Amino acid sequence: MEALKAVRPAISCSSSGFENHQPAPLPKVSFVKLPAPAPSLNGCSNARLSSVQATEESTVSFTNDRAAVFSGENCRQMATNGKATNIVWHKNSVGKHHRQDLLQQKGCVIWITGLSGSGKSTLACALSQALYSRGKLTYILDGDNVRHGLNRDLTFKAEDRAENIRRIGELAKLFADAGIICIASVISPYRRDRDACRALLSEGDFIEVFMNVPLQICEARDPKGLYKLARAGKIKGFTGIDDPYEPPLNCELVLPQNEENCASPCEMAESVISYLEEKGYLQA
Ligand SMILES: Nc1ncnc2c1ncn2[C@@H]1O[C@H](COP(=O)(O)OS(=O)(=O)O)[C@@H](OP(=O)(O)O)[C@H]1O
Numbered sequence: 001m002e003a004l005k006a007v008r009p010a011i012s013c014s015s016s017g018f019e020n021h022q023p024a025p026l027p028k029v030s031f032v033k034l035p036a037p038a039p040s041l042n043g044c045s046n047a048r049l050s051s052v053q054a055t056e057e058s059t060v061s062f063t064n065d066r067a068a069v070f071s072g073e074n075c076r077q078m079a080t081n082g083k084a085t086n087i088v089w090h091k092n093s094v095g096k097h098h099r100q101d102l103l104q105q106k107g108c109v110i111w112i113t114g115l116s117g118s119g120k121s122t123l124a125c126a127l128s129q130a131l132y133s134r135g136k137l138t139y140i141l142d143g144d145n146v147r148h149g150l151n152r153d154l155t156f157k158a159e160d161r162a163e164n165i166r167r168i169g170e171l172a173k174l175f176a177d178a179g180i181i182c183i184a185s186v187i188s189p190y191r192r193d194r195d196a197c198r199a200l201l202s203e204g205d206f207i208e209v210f211m212n213v214p215l216q217i218c219e220a221r222d223p224k225g226l227y228k229l230a231r232a233g234k235i236k237g238f239t240g241i242d243d244p245y246e247p248p249l250n251c252e253l254v255l256p257q258n259e260e261n262c263a264s265p266c267e268m269a270e271s272v273i274s275y276l277e278e279k280g281y282l283q284a
């Protein structure tokens with residue numbers, strides 16, 4: 001295998017859709033030698049010398065507070081996004097579809113919402129296990145776990161819950177972009193916060209699963225003793241007790257549990273897998 005050489009750092013960006021509308025600076029072109037016989041991403045397997053465009057500058061500035069816009073395939077303008085100024089989207093020549101081809105699946109987010117004790121984590125694990133046994137790559141973002149690290153600075157006040165969900169939504173979006181089936185299992189009590197996460201993803205890629213379990217059942221389970229503490233006033237603002245939970249109005253899947261009807265975690269996982277199969281997420 002030959003050494004990879006580049007005159008300039010191999011920044012590889014294909015042309016931006018914005019160039020159709022704005023006068024773009026001339027791209028800087030340089031050359032890299034690819035290892036032979038490297039399988040090519042664009043199907044030209046015998047191309048040994050490829051031109052690489054480096055897109056570094058932009059003449060256009062714009063402001064946009066909707067982060068979703070920047071997940072697009074063709075954005076390389078100077079931007080102000082939230083508090084971040086003078087930022088430019090950097091595109092990678094290895095795209096989501098290449099990663100999906102490798103994994104033979106489609107990246108998406110399965111967002112499991114429901115009260116504490118409704119079975120979110122149990123379903124997430126059963127689903128991850130069942131997909132693993134089918135050779136599919138998943139990653140679980142569990143609310144409890146993410147609060148041990150990335151979100152350890154957040155409380156359970158409404159604004160902190162919103163920030164918790166925003167960060168997990170952004171993280172889930174990255175996992176989906178990696179081609180992974182990302183399973184978020186979080187109470188996510190506010191409809192608005194869940195809808196904001198949905199808006200980060202392409203149509204269909206956000207699959208909201210509602211664990212529709214009455215509070216009485218969750219409270220009777222109380223595996224961590226948290227409902228007991230909340231009832232005793234030792235935890236303030238506990239979801240379902242003295243903090244709200246807004247059930248989804250129009251989600252992809254509702255998994256009910258009550259005294260008469262309680263599917264096992266494996267059966268629930270199979271329901272989700274059937275949905276994924278039907279929508280084509282288990283193939284590239
Ligand atoms: N006040 C209060 N309300 C609800 N839950 C609480 C609270 N305090 C601690 N816990 C524990 O935190 C877990 C929920 O974290 P999440 O990040 O999923 O919550 S949220 O989406 O930000 O509302 C939750 O885990 P689950 O039982 O798995 O849902 C609890 O273990």
Ligand SMILES: Nc1ncnc2c1ncn2[C@@H]1O[C@H](COP(=O)(O)OP(=O)(O)O)[C@@H](O)[C@H]1O
Binds near residue numbers: 123
């Ligand atoms: N489908 C189910 N049927 C019966 N019990 C369940 C089911 N799913 C979860 N449980 C039980 O409910 C309790 C809470 O489950 P858990 O997954 O920790 O909920 P959450 O993550 O929503 O807090 C656990 O004791 C678990 O064994």
